[in-house]
Amino acid sequence: xxxxxxxxxVRLPQPVLVPIRTKKRYFIPPAVxxxxxxxxxxxxxxxxxxxxxxxxxxxxAINIACTAGIFDPYVPPExxxxxxxxxxxxxxQRTEQLxxxxxxxxxxxxxxxxxxxxxxxxxxxxxxQIFIDAHAALTQFDKEKLHSLVTExxxxxxxxxxxxxxxxxxxxxxxxxxRVVHARCPDMVSKGNLYxxxxxxxxxxxxxxxxxRFGRLMxxxxxxxxxxxxxxxxxxxxxxxxxxxxxxxxxxPAWAPPKDPIVKTLMIPGPKLKPEEDFADLNYQVPKPKAxxxxx
Amino acid sequence: MAASVVTWAGLTAIGRVCGHIRSRVxxxxxxxxxxxxxxxxxELNSKHWERKNLIVYPPQQKDEPRRSAEIYHCRRQxxxxxxxxxxxxKLIRGxxxxxALTQLEFNDKKGATIIKEVLLExxxxxxxNHNVEYKSNLYIAESFSAKGKYLKRIRYHGRGMFGxxxxxxxxxxxxxxxGVPPKVEQKTGFDQAKEYVEQLRNRTIIHSL
Numbered sequence: 374x375x376x377x378x379x380x381x382x383v384r385l386p387q388p389v390l391v392p393i394r395t396k397k398r399y400f401i402p403p404a405v406x407x408x409x410x411x412x413x414x415x416x417x418x419x420x421x422x423x424x425x426x427x428x429x430x431x432x433x434a435i436n437i438a439c440t441a442g443i444f445d446p447y448v449p450p451e452x453x454x455x456x457x458x459x460x461x462x463x464x465x466q467r468t469e470q471l472x473x474x475x476x477x478x479x480x481x482x483x484x485x486x487x488x489x490x491x492x493x494x495x496x497x498x499x500x501x502q503i504f505i506d507a508h509a510a511l512t513q514f515d516k517e518k519l520h521s522l523v524t525e526x527x528x529x530x531x532x533x534x535x536x537x538x539x540x541x542x543x544x545x546x547x548x549x550x551x552r553v554v555h556a557r558c559p560d561m562v563s564k565g566n567l568y569x570x571x572x573x574x575x576x577x578x579x580x581x582x583x584x585x586r587f588g589r590l591m592x593x594x595x596x597x598x599x600x601x602x603x604x605x606x607x608x609x610x611x612x613x614x615x616x617x618x619x620x621x622x623x624x625x626p627a628w629a630p631p632k633d634p635i636v637k638t639l640m641i642p643g644p645k646l647k648p649e650e651d652f653a654d655l656n657y658q659v660p661k662p663k664a665x666x667x668x669x
Numbered sequence: 670m671a672a673s674v675v676t677w678a679g680l681t682a683i684g685r686v687c688g689h690i691r692s693r694v695x696x697x698x699x700x701x702x703x704x705x706x707x708x709x710x711x712e713l714n715s716k717h718w719e720r721k722n723l724i725v726y727p728p729q730q731k732d733e734p735r736r737s738a739e740i741y742h743c744r745r746q747x748x749x750x751x752x753x754x755x756x757x758x759k760l761i762r763g764x765x766x767x768x769a770l771t772q773l774e775f776n777d778k779k780g781a782t783i784i785k786e787v788l789l790e791x792x793x794x795x796x797x798n799h800n801v802e803y804k805s806n807l808y809i810a811e812s813f814s815a816k817g818k819y820l821k822r823i824r825y826h827g828r829g830m831f832g833x834x835x836x837x838x839x840x841x842x843x844x845x846x847x848g849v850p851p852k853v854e855q856k857t858g859f860d861q862a863k864e865y866v867e868q869l870r871n872r873t874i875i876h877s878l
Contacts, residue, residue, distance in 0.1 A: 402821045586726065637802040
């Protein structure tokens with residue numbers, strides 16, 4: 374076509390650019406003129422411009438001021454508070470236990486090497502005082518004081534769920550003098566990094582009342598003291614000269630009596646029924662939890 | 670003993686100033702807001718709706734009547750018109766939560782599914798976090814919609830004219846209270862007429878002979 378046109382010397386009309394005459398726009402929203410860039414395009418542009426993004430360290434801090442759990446937990450003998458201390462059997466059982474635990478004796482010796490003030494006689498009173506102070510700080514929710522009395526592993530367990538609740542706790546009296554029953558000296562990560570964990574047995578009377586966000590009683594009674602047998606574990610970072618004995622956890626024995634139910638009713642998820650089945654005919658037994666020792 | 674109490678109070682006061690969200694509000698303020706002499710508008714309420722779930726009341730005495738649980742929930746920047754949302758919010762005001770959920774399930778509007786999700790979330794929150802015993806024992810005390818942030822776009826008209834198109838968004842707020850909904854007295858036309866006639870009859874003529 375074109376060669377024919379050149380032969381015939383005919384000028385075909387060139388396309389003419391006609392300017393579009395429109396009204397001047399006074400307001401154009403900023404989003405109209407921006408071209409959408411994909412993530413890869415944006416990255417290329419940034420690299421071309423010379424923008425350097427610092428290397429992102431995806432790290433997670435590990436707390437070395439306390440261990441993550443209770444090593445070699447103490448197994449409280451059954452009928453601990455049932456036999457009276459004055460009877461022959463009770464005394465014999467107690468003395469036997471303390472003698473038998475060779476590992477505990479070794480641990481005590483190690484602790485005494487690092488911490489000169491530690492003694493099996495004087496420590497239980499200190500431990501009880503720490504326990505009382507920690508729980509008093511929990512009722513007032515004094516964060517700094519609580520952190521100094523309680524290890525980082527124990528703190529979330531004590532505090533979880535309590536932020537918008539009111540706790541009223543009172544230590545009435547101690548029924549038996551507290552005693553040290555168990556000790557271990559585990560080391561974490563490297564060989565010399567020693568932590569001391571000591572278990573103290575306490576038999577005391579306490580009152581606890583938990584109120585929810587609206588001031589309604591959820592659990593317990595403020596005026597009714599209960600007898601409580603507890604095995605609390607205190608820990609200290611022995612190698613650290615500024616380390617302090619802090620509450621690390623509590624051991625709940627397998628034979629502990631079940632706790633009181635809370636005031637409100639709860640729904641337990643049941644079996645899935647087919648359309649023709651009826652719940653009453655199924656004879657569903659609510660599963661009971663196994664009696665296992667666990668540490669809180 | 671007294672000295673230790675003073676220091677505790679000082680420490681806790683400092684601790685609260687340092688950024689605890691928790692605030693102790695006495696029960697009297699909630700009763701004040703129920704009395705309608707205070708002007709409560711959507712603008713003033715809506716900024717702090719999430720914070721209202723964080724107030725902690727002091728423990729009640731045994732002789733006081735049990736305070737009912739209040740749960741505040743909201744959803745922000747819903748892609749829907751606030752005027753259209755208002756109709757649905759007005760529909761469920763004062764209903765029990767189950768009734769509201771059934772009504773919204775069979776409503777054809779787009780906002781109905783959104784409000785239903787919000788109500789289910791609020792019910793779940795109530796049972797888990799706010800110590801509500803029965804999940805059906807809730808009723809809707811307040812429910813309203815408010816204007817969200819609008820996006821602006823161009824709407825092209827003929828002859829080179831344009832308009833600024835608003836891409837509307839709205840917020841939706843709901844407040845659930847535990848218990849049975851209060852009965853609203855339905856006034857019939859006859860009662861209103863009776864009242865009117867009584868008003869006319871109670872008029873006195875002053876400065877008369």
